[in-house]
Amino acid sequence: MILDRSVSKNFFGRENMLEVLYKTVANAKGGGTESVILSGKRGIGKTKLLENLYNLVFERQDVVPFFYTVRRSFVSSEDFANDYLGSFILQALAFMGKDPAVLSGVYSLEELKEAARVFGACWIADIIYEYIDVRKEGREAKIVLNAISAPYRSYQITGNPVVVMIDDLHKIRKFCEPKSNExxxxxxxxxxxxxxxMHVPHIFSGVPHEIEKVFFEDNLLGDYLEMIDLPRLNTEDSVKLFRALCEMYGLKVEIEPADLIGTFGGNPLYIKNFLQAARHAGGTLSKAVFEQTYDSEITIGKTYRYWTFLLKKYVRPLELRKPSLSFLHGLSNDNNDDFPQLEQDMSERISEILHDSGSLETGFSETMPADNFLRDIVKELYRREIQHELPDKVTELIVANESSQVRESVTASFIITIPADPKAGLVAIKLFEQIAMNYKIPLKEMGKLQLAMADLFSNVLAGDASAENFKFQIKRIEDSFLVEITTPQKELVLIEQDISRIGAYIDDLKVESIESGTVITLVKEIKEDVVSPEGD
Known part of the structure; x- marks a missing residue:
């Protein structure tokens, strides 16, 4: 967050890049500065670099800094234009008064006009009046153009240069390219x-595929633009970040970080997510905890949820979800026999979508997943959703995390209370197997219920920050086997995709709101009793 002092903490390996961008901004006063397109993989640190640059310019420069990113959904291009213009004016007022507190408010354009009068900035009122007049015409393209031009108009009126930092370029392109032919x-x-x-430099950040499309395909301003690639952290800086975060999270390190740091591919987001998960396992980071935490991160953890969220966001048609996963899985394996046979049109469509999501990286002659961490996530997701089996690593994780305390909670009533922790959820799924055997549930039905429970915990309940404990009640009623999961989260709603996906494993799925939270019931019809596994 801009002007948040904490953004400069744990900022490693980007000092030289920050200095380059800072000098670029400084040159704006003389009108001799190029704009920059900052390209980098997801999670590599583009936003944090821009936030640090903003803070530096705000404190030391005469150049007005403006940082913009789309933080909410807009119904129309006009909504976007209102937000863009309002954000610029608010940040300009904060800079004029050197008062960061101004940024914490939310103001209408009318309120900003009044604030400008107090600051003696009549030019701001002029810009707002111009915008309102254009907005009355109702011509979408001109509304967006007027808002986008506000920083330049301020320079024309005041003579003060402005540096515009636009984070996640792809988020605003659909608003900046109206369909109107006006x-x-x-x-x-x-x-x-x-x-x-060259007095109002812009710094645009984005993922490589999106940046390349904008920069090379239809760029009329090549002489004024420089493209910079933000690389991954090197080993030394990755270790510095790793150690700094371990100290911040109170983790005692019993391993040599340099031996295992390559796991994260120099991605700061992966390192941070991993260590946040590791601290929940206890205060010590041993090799065993490292391995268990990694297995958790690629199957149910924050990095897994980050990538599955992005893939769902970009691969919207349900009929493309499984082909896209198979496509990614084929690229993640060295064995070409695993690559799915798709029609050329579908293959090209999927490739384009996955490139836009940032999950693919293309060289001159080959395409591959963005990094090895994502490869492992894809492999485990494929085994769960395409092959319909619990991954070996998850099974190992379940076994490794079984505790006597949890085992003792399995009584004759088969009611289990577990902490709202991803690994504890997996332990419950493993314990369920023993309970199902006691009820003589066929192995096939038992496996499908386990898959439904794993999906529920991974994709629905994993983000339930309100939960302290989950309660399981497991019972057999005649030819039906029921698993009731009670979460403290109130008014929980499963979206259509969740119901369809989980429902594929079971015969019925019920969601009921109760005073203390929500009860989710998984029902599986039992057609035959289990055969004792002792003879296998």
Whole structure:
């Protein structure tokens, strides 16, 4: 977050890049600065770099800093334009008064006009009046253009340079390229005057595939733009970040980080997510805890949820979900026999979608998953959703985390209370197997119920921050086997995709709101009793 002092903590390996960008901003006063396109993989640290740059400029420069990212959904391009203009004016007022507290408020354009009067900034009122007049015309393209041009208009009026930092370029492109034919709607047309003036440099960040499309396909401003790739952290800086976060989270390290740091591929997000998960396992990071935490991260953890969220967001059609997963899995394996046989049109469509999501990386002659961490996530997801089996690593994790305390909670009533922790959820799924055997449930039905429970914990209940404990009640009623899971989360709603996916394993799925939370019931019809496994 801009002007949050904590963004400068644990900031390793980016000092030289920060200095390069800072000098670029400083040159804006003389009108001799190029704009920058900052390319980098997801989680590599683009946002944090821009936030640190913003803070540095705010404190030391005469150049007005403006940082913008889309933090909420917009119904229309006009909503986006209102937010963009309002954000710029608010940050300009904060900079003029050197008062970061101004940024914590939420103001309408009318309120910003009044604030500008107090600051004696009549130019702000002029910009707002111009925008309101254009908005009355109702021409979408002109509304967006007017808002985007506000930083340049402020320079024209005041003579003070502005540096515009736009994070996650792809999020605003759909608003900056209106469908109207009223004006040339090419993306770069909106920024042409600002960028070519060389007094209002722009820094755009984004994932490589999106950046390359914008930069190379339709770029009329090549002479004024520089593209910079933000690389992964090297081993030394990765270890520094690892140790700093271990200290911050109170983790005692019993391993040599340099021996295992390559697991994260120099990605700060992966390192942070991993160590946040590791601290829940206890205060000591041993090799065993490292392995268990990694297995958790690629099957149910925060990094797993991060990538599955992105893949769901980009691969929206349900009919493309499994082919896309198979496509990614085929690229994740060295064995070409695993690559799915798809029609060329579908293959090209899936490839384009996955590139846009940032999950694929393309060289000159080959395409591959973005990194090895993602490869492992894809492999485990494939085994769960395509092969319909619990991964070996998850099974090992369950066995490794079984505790006598949990075992003792399995009484004749078969009611179990477990902490709201991903690994504890997996322990319950493993314990369920023993209970099902006691009820003489066939292995096939038992396995499908386990898959449904694993899916429920991974994709629905994993993000339930309100939960302290989950309660399981397991029972057989005639030819039906029921698993009731009670969570403290109230008014929990399963989306259609969750119901369809989980329902594929079972015969009925019920969700009921109760005073203390929500009860989710999984029902499986039993057609025959289990054969004792002793003879296997």
């Amino acid at each position: 004006i040339n709607s090419g993306f770069w047309t909106l920024f042409e005057d600002s960028i070519s003036s």
